[in-house]
Amino acid sequence: MPQSTPVEAPRPGCVPRDNRCPGTKSPVLRSNINCQDIAKRVEKQLGCGALHIKQSEDPGRYLCAFSYYISLSHDVSRTLFIHIPPFDEECSLETLTMVVQLIIMCILGIA
Numbered sequence: 329m330p331q332s333t334p335v336e337a338p339r340p341g342c343v344p345r346d347n348r349c350p351g352t353k354s355p356v357l358r359s360n361i362n363c364q365d366i367a368k369r370v371e372k373q374l375g376c377g378a379l380h381i382k383q384s385e386d387p388g389r390y391l392c393a394f395s396y397y398i399s400l401s402h403d404v405s406r407t408l409f410i411h412i413p414p415f416d417e418e419c420s421l422e423t424l425t426m427v428v429q430l431i432i433m434c435i436l437g438i439a
Contacts, residue, residue, distance in 0.1 A: 357400035361408050361435060370430045373439065378418050381427065384411050408435065 363383040371381040387393045387409050396409040410428060413419050433439030 354401075357397060357404060359400060359407050360405045363408070366431060366434045369434050369439070370427060373430055374427065379423065379427075384409070387411070 367381045367383050371379075374381070387396045392409065392411075396407070399407040399409075408431070410431065412424055412428075415421055415424070430439055
């Protein structure tokens with residue numbers, strides 16, 4: 329079964345009342361999407377040596393982690409979180425748009 333980095337419930341003080349995320353009883357959730365494979369495929373298809381696509385090991389501990397955790401609690405087979413870096417010369421809006429499109433196409437099996 330494909331696995332991605334597990335996401336723990338956000339730390340106490342960063343979650344709703346009673347330090348529990350609504351919608352799940354599990355403290356750790358994993359996406360069924362094979363993030364490592366998708367990152368390798370997208371980087372190869374992109375063909376841009378300076379821009380590296382990789383599986384994130386940490387979605388953060390604030391809104392990113394919370395929204396990812398809540399999404400995973402609804403459906404681990406269709407949930408993915410993508411960190412978008414700041415735009416610069418190598419990471420333009422156009423390049424990142426292409427990367428996200430390739431990620432979606434890989435997940436759908438059409439790339």
